Amino acid sequence: MRVTVEELAFGYRGRKKVLNNLTWTVEPGVTGLLGPNGAGKTTLLSLLVTLLPVREGRLLIGEHDLSTMAGRSRARRLLGFVPQHFSLAGELTVADTVAYAAWAHGLARDRCARAARWALESVDLSEFADQRTSTLSGGQRQRVGIAAALAHDPRILVLDEPTAGLDPGQRLRVREVVAGLGEERTVLVSTHLIEDVAHLCSRVGVLVGGRIEFHGTFPELEALIEDTSGGSPYGSGFERAYDRLIERVGGHR
Ligand code: ADP
Numbered sequence: 001m002r003v004t005v006e007e008l009a010f011g012y013r014g015r016k017k018v019l020n021n022l023t024w025t026v027e028p029g030v031t032g033l034l035g036p037n038g039a040g041k042t043t044l045l046s047l048l049v050t051l052l053p054v055r056e057g058r059l060l061i062g063e064h065d066l067s068t069m070a071g072r073s074r075a076r077r078l079l080g081f082v083p084q085h086f087s088l089a090g091e092l093t094v095a096d097t098v099a100y101a102a103w104a105h106g107l108a109r110d111r112c113a114r115a116a117r118w119a120l121e122s123v124d125l126s127e128f129a130d131q132r133t134s135t136l137s138g139g140q141r142q143r144v145g146i147a148a149a150l151a152h153d154p155r156i157l158v159l160d161e162p163t164a165g166l167d168p169g170q171r172l173r174v175r176e177v178v179a180g181l182g183e184e185r186t187v188l189v190s191t192h193l194i195e196d197v198a199h200l201c202s203r204v205g206v207l208v209g210g211r212i213e214f215h216g217t218f219p220e221l222e223a224l225i226e227d228t229s230g231g232s233p234y235g236s237g238f239e240r241a242y243d244r245l246i247e248r249v250g251g252h253r
Helices: 041-048 069-078 094-104 109-122 138-150 168-181 194-200 218-229 238-251
Strands: 003-010 019-026 029-034 056-061 079-082 156-160 186-191 203-208 211-217
Touching: 003 041, 019 041, 019 203, 019 211, 029 041, 029 168, 029 194, 041 056, 041 156, 041 186, 056 069, 069 079, 079 138, 094 109, 094 138, 109 138, 109 168, 138 156, 138 168, 168 186, 168 194, 186 194, 194 218, 203 218, 203 238, 211 218, 211 238, 218 238
Parallel strands: 029 186, 029 203, 079 156, 156 186
Antiparallel strands: 003 019, 003 056, 203 211
16 A cells, blocks of 8 residues: 655644655555654654644545545554554553554454454564563564554554664564565654665655655665765765765755
């Protein structure tokens, strides 16, 4: 299922627009949404998962138009969202946490335990099903969040900075899980790390100055960075390459 964004604009009340004239299409597979802190990634994802209202421009989930109430309610069933920060009730088990999420997404009560088992298997956490969530590591908690967003089997999965704050081993594990999920659905992952995009995403959009200023494959993104630097993007580390990228795509505006 495809996500279509047409000339979308959004500003928080009384403030300058965060997103402006944003046009983008997200296809099945894993797509990265790359942009510096404050670029508006969370704002765009919040509009996409119906947590913020679409007032200017169009946003379609498949053919469902989020500016209509009917479109929003149909789209919600097709969406799963893992926010950047979420809390887990520490006294609940992992399985109950995910089963509850499935129920909250509208699954019939008698299907929730099975849906939770399937979702936990998908994120490779089956062996932790009966543990309390308070006993988990950061990477395991992140995977519980993904399982909770997955349990109602959404066509589109949206993850806001899923690797933030994780150590390298945990980051790798979360990336593997997300890559697997992208084989059967549309997955959109926001990140400020080029490294995440390199390992995970078949396509990437770069958000700068309120718009998607670049959209393409990772090799195309690499070529853009190489052009700018006159060398390998990794010679001086991902973060330097990233600064150059932002200069490059945002610089001509
Ligand atoms: P990112 O996810 O790329 O870091 P955000 O979407 O969180 O960016 O923020 C984009 C801009 O909108 C920032 O300038 C931020 O301060 C502002 N912003 C985010 N949330 C709110 C809010 N609830 N009210 C007012 N301004 C906000």
